[in-house]
Amino acid sequence: MKRLRSAVELEQLRVKILSQRKPEKPCISICGGTGCHAYGCEDVAKALKNEIKRQGLSKQVELKVTGCHGFCERGPLMVLQPRKIFYQRVNPSDASEIIAETVMKGNIIERLLYIDPVSEERAQSEEDVPFYKRQQRLVFGNNGLIDPTNIEDYLAIGGYSALSQVLFNMQPEEVIEEIKRSDLRGRGGGGFPTGSKWESCRNAPSPDRIRYVICNADEGDPGAYMDRSLLEGNPNSVIEGMIIGAYAVGAHNGYVYVRLEYPLALKNLGIALGQAREHGFLSQNILGSGFDFDIKISRGGGAFICGESTALMASLEGRVGEPRPKHIHTALQGLYGKPTNLNNVETWANVPLIINRGADWYSQIGTEGSKGTKIFSLVGKINNTGLVEVPMGITLREIIYGIGGGIPHGKKFKAIQTGGPSGGCLPESLINLPVDFDRLTEAGSMMGSGGMIVMDEGTCMVDIARYFVRFLTEESCGKCAPCREGLDRMLDILTDITEGKGKEGDIALLEELGSIIKEASLCALGGTAPNPVLSTIRYFRDEYEAHIRERRCPAGVCKELITFNIDAEKCTGCLVCARECPQGAISGKKKEPHIIDQEKCIKCGLCHDVCKFDAVIIL
């Protein structure tokens, strides 16, 4: 491939790519995201490939493994173009039928369609599925259309046109102005206005004119995986955003700091960078504009704290990932002491969109203080697990029930946790809350990177608070005392409460500790660490009190406070639990109700799991 040397050459290439493509040609797009991978989509793809070959259709039918389509719950997923037929839970054994029936004859295979559990109607295309219908997939929607390892797919949907627009028709200041007018705010957690950040970086003095841009892909919040899916599924959109940002702030070197646990993202990003370089979108004299910029990948070392900007930069410099006080922002003195602009993956991916469609269009979407869309990962006790992109301002109810399809097994919704370990738990009374940066913060939680973990009546809120504090205690870098020592003490108190050793005054002590840790910690990890505790105390105080005063876990989760018992009415005496019990704690004759010896029971819950008659009850 010859490097492109002008905007005209880029458009000529695009025309050429499009002319070679026939929109009416059958194309099977298989979701290759991590979720579908785990479900075995690779075997499905292999089976389809073999089948296409066997039926001698290699020239007539195209097969494409794309990035994540979002509806992880129903994987492996596929969309058959041109009719956009949506199949889910596909098995390798379905391959020959899919080719012979759907691709060749146009017949729909009913059993592979999604059935809406509410209306019981079959959905033929993605748009008919309520999970997709209620979304606005501006940033994430292209994932299903492109093969991330083929830059031509990205070019075919208009890729790098924003870059060409910026390089040849806009001054850096105009680019910054456009981003400022769009009111784009950082998607990584802080919600800082992106345009202002770029402006500070551009205006920061740098005698040797060295500046850096960084993409933060150290997505560490448990339950959030939209950044990974963007990098895996559409890496070029992130790269294009970064080049535009680099042009705006005047940087010639960029880094993407990727979490080590994301091997597929590392691979696809590496391929995309190579292809972008070959095509002349990176390295020297980009598109013949005279602007130089290149990007390096840095693999993280597996530390949550490295999602914090100063810790990330320390790690990039080869040092231990400890944060520093931010009296001076990284936009002024960041990596190697130079002005550095750091944005998160999703923020970068929004940039080409804003340039292409304009700040006026973009700022019409969303609410007063939060513009555009946001990708959330909707996980936990929810029917439709997956990644959803919705306009800011949508209510929690719409997300949980409209898109998420409600709570499984007819259980009752209890809370939704947003913002990862820095966020909080919101109760059912706030279900009509519009989701944007400011509303979530007011409610005692935060947007964070966009994890939404749904909890039902079987989730203990004290246990959840302890879970997050344990997480943060392990991930605290240990540099400052309030975070290191304070979180340790909080964990002690919470552990005591969950083990039935809670004392009167513990709640007040947690609140006091929490407010001090918030105030006195060095970085945002400590500064937000007490949120899961404070928000659960705020909304679920009665549960804390039940643990402390009555030595009771209302949700039936905390091991030390529960016992497993057998309901003699329901027990059929099938002996399954007795056979499975690792302690030999269950006795009883065949066809007679069994009994659990509480002395021997270690509360592993195996009997509860194996009983088909719901006869094992938690008291």
Added chain:
Amino acid sequence: MNHYEKVKTIVDKYDASHDSVIAILQDVQSEYHYLPEHALRAVASQLGLPLIQVCGVATFFKAFSLKPRGEHTVMVCLGTACHVRGAPAVLDEVRRQLGVEPGNTTDDMRFTLETVNCLGACALGPILVVDDEYQGQMSSRKVKKVLNRYKKTPKDVRHEEIAVSS
């Protein structure tokens, strides 16, 4: 090639640059599956860095292990979604079955038990990953069966078996 030279090849790949300590250690670890003391010493002397600085990085980041690792890595995801769906019970059962705590390796060097704070495959939670194979919708009941598969057979035979059974 002796150990010192092996490390040198890696260090040279990064032009012996101090910024690349983490990347160098990652490559050293893929070579040895852990970071042996002699390799840490070699990295420090070849980069001209104090050993304490290299050790600081090696002990700060979770990706590094200073202890030899087992033949199989069993990883239990403790992300929030897996947690609310019962990951703690799964971890307890794996612990009981293997007889080791997270971060440790069984005496026969067959299994290393680890935990991870979210793999982003939340739809499948609770998840257990053995080597690179995802085992979704785990429960304490299924743990024994999954581990037994890896206990009995050597790696390559097991792959074939799984392919046949699925």
